[in-house]
Amino acid sequence: MERLSYIDEHARSIDANRDRAWKALLKVVCKDPSDPSTVPAGFVLESAEVPARLAMKGRHWFSEYALVFELDDECANRTRIHAKSWANFPGLHGKIYRALVIGSGGHQVVVRRMLRKIAAAA
Template sequence: MERLPYIDEHARSIDSNRDRAWKALLRVMCKDPNDPSAPSGFRLDSIDAPARLALSGRHWFSRYALIFELDDEGPSHTRIRAKSWGEFPGLHGKIYRALVVGSGVHRVVVRRLLRQIAAAA
């Protein structure tokens, strides 16, 4: 993965062991934990089960990456982190960043994903 400028990181503790949390992550992000594929707008960069899922994407106004990392917090607790990076070149990119990141929409979407993963676990 090409190194992009850091945007943010969000994390959540899940009342589940890491294997169950990993399967929940794949159900939410890939729809089928037995056949992981990138969700729309992303490509699958790497999978290191049950610890790391790296996705990236690009379109006219940005290049971006979203990486999920899972860490044990005990025998039945997992911490999941969603790290975001992105580059928004040119005037259109700056406007797009303001609309997506600056407005708080990105934060809301990532936190909702983490809640969905926790609920699925």
């Protein structure tokens, strides 16, 4: 996969230590929370560094993309979770797809909803 272009980053503070935040992340993102490789359809696991980083990537006709979650300690019982996105949208169909997904704000809504669910699960 060629180098992807940066799209955006969203972050949220969670009232939980990093271990609990990591478990909440897997509970929300993975089909089987005990197995980080069970990421959502359209993604494959790129790396899982417990309890600090979960990186997923994917590809289809209109785009190549990556979504990376990073967890940082804010204090003993508080974690900051970052969701960082990269993607390329080649060709005319890719430009149209980018407008639909990124330009419409849909991507932002989905990522922020995921972060809220992770915070609630923690």
